[in-house]
Amino acid sequence: MLQLEMLPAREGDCLILTYGDPNTPRRVLIDGGRTATYNTDLKTTLGQIPEAQRTFELVVVTHIDRDHIEGILAMLKDTSRPIQFRDLWFNGYDHLFGRTESFGPYQGELLTTEIRNQQLPWNLAYEGGSIETRAEANPIELDGGLRLTILSPTREKLEALIPKWEKECTEAGLMPNSQAERSDPPDGVESFGPFKMERAAEDPFEKDPSTPNGSSIALLAEYEGKRILLAGDAHADLITESLRPLAQAAGGRLPLDAFKVSHHGSARNTSRELLELVSCDKYLISTNGAHHGHPDKSALARIVQFGGNEKEFIFNYETTETIFWKAWQDAYKYHTRYPAPEASGFMKLTF
Numbered sequence: 001m002l003q004l005e006m007l008p009a010r011e012g013d014c015l016i017l018t019y020g021d022p023n024t025p026r027r028v029l030i031d032g033g034r035t036a037t038y039n040t041d042l043k044t045t046l047g048q049i050p051e052a053q054r055t056f057e058l059v060v061v062t063h064i065d066r067d068h069i070e071g072i073l074a075m076l077k078d079t080s081r082p083i084q085f086r087d088l089w090f091n092g093y094d095h096l097f098g099r100t101e102s103f104g105p106y107q108g109e110l111l112t113t114e115i116r117n118q119q120l121p122w123n124l125a126y127e128g129g130s131i132e133t134r135a136e137a138n139p140i141e142l143d144g145g146l147r148l149t150i151l152s153p154t155r156e157k158l159e160a161l162i163p164k165w166e167k168e169c170t171e172a173g174l175m176p177n178s179q180a181e182r183s184d185p186p187d188g189v190e191s192f193g194p195f196k197m198e199r200a201a202e203d204p205f206e207k208d209p210s211t212p213n214g215s216s217i218a219l220l221a222e223y224e225g226k227r228i229l230l231a232g233d234a235h236a237d238l239i240t241e242s243l244r245p246l247a248q249a250a251g252g253r254l255p256l257d258a259f260k261v262s263h264h265g266s267a268r269n270t271s272r273e274l275l276e277l278v279s280c281d282k283y284l285i286s287t288n289g290a291h292h293g294h295p296d297k298s299a300l301a302r303i304v305q306f307g308g309n310e311k312e313f314i315f316n317y318e319t320t321e322t323i324f325w326k327a328w329q330d331a332y333k334y335h336t337r338y339p340a341p342e343a344s345g346f347m348k349l350t351f
Helices: 035-047 066-077 093-097 110-117 155-160 162-171 197-201 238-251 299-304 320-326
Strands: 001-007 015-019 026-029 058-060 147-151 217-224 224-231 252-254 258-260 279-281 282-285 311-315 334-337 347-348
Touching: 001 224, 001 258, 015 224, 035 066, 058 311, 066 110, 093 155, 093 162, 093 238, 147 238, 155 162, 197 299, 217 238, 224 252, 238 252, 252 258, 282 347, 299 311, 311 347, 320 334
Parallel strands: 026 058, 224 258, 252 279, 258 282, 282 311, 311 334
Antiparallel strands: 001 015, 001 347, 015 026, 147 217, 217 224
């Protein structure tokens, strides 16, 4: 059994990957959305898991943006949190340099402080080192047989974050007394006039310049012949580079059972080049579009045009941006799926 659940993470990500024997499944938590995600949804969801199953194999914090990390911070600070975990993957300041021992200059950085103060397991799969692409350590196999291949970040992407680390951590709310919020570069101004699928799909692709997104952990999860690409907010060029040898070995396109699209469907994180390396019929979009109007029309148009023959967009919120795609599905031979009104933000898929 392999199951992926998207939780209400507002504009962010909060995912639970469940695998193994349905009677005694194992679980991985990937990101935690905003603080409110933990307080109102994630804690409740975790508390409903049978007590004997509340030790997760892994918690992954893909990168430092608030819409991914705040809920994990809230969980770690909660003395009554419902779960424990065997490992936590997160690249802190020292990991940007490839160090594993020194504390680093930002002792106030909240996630690092919580991990160290509580003596929690941290990057054990890499002996405390950074989570990055490296041939000698891919893939990692968790207990129960789930294989995780690191597709992002590279050493270069991690080091690119060093000059901005303190600024980005402050703006992301990771430093004490920090209230500011990082504002992502705009995805561009939507053109006026009627929407044209083919024209939107051919919009020039501009790479995401965000160094925090470049440091995002992206994973290929495999279990009993099923594959899910969990792209975090990672850069398209790096995922493309990491996937190319796997696609070539598969005959040109790597078969995927699901693709959690990078950066909530931003136009700058899903390229034609990337889409033409995979064969996938389920594209997952995790966002309520509150801050940046995601998903972007150009990104989803590229998926329609270049993402394979049979396609379904699976949204965990029904918003103006997501409901737009209902109108085009018959003409372009794809499908859309939305949560029930009473379950807004939740979507569970079993493969």
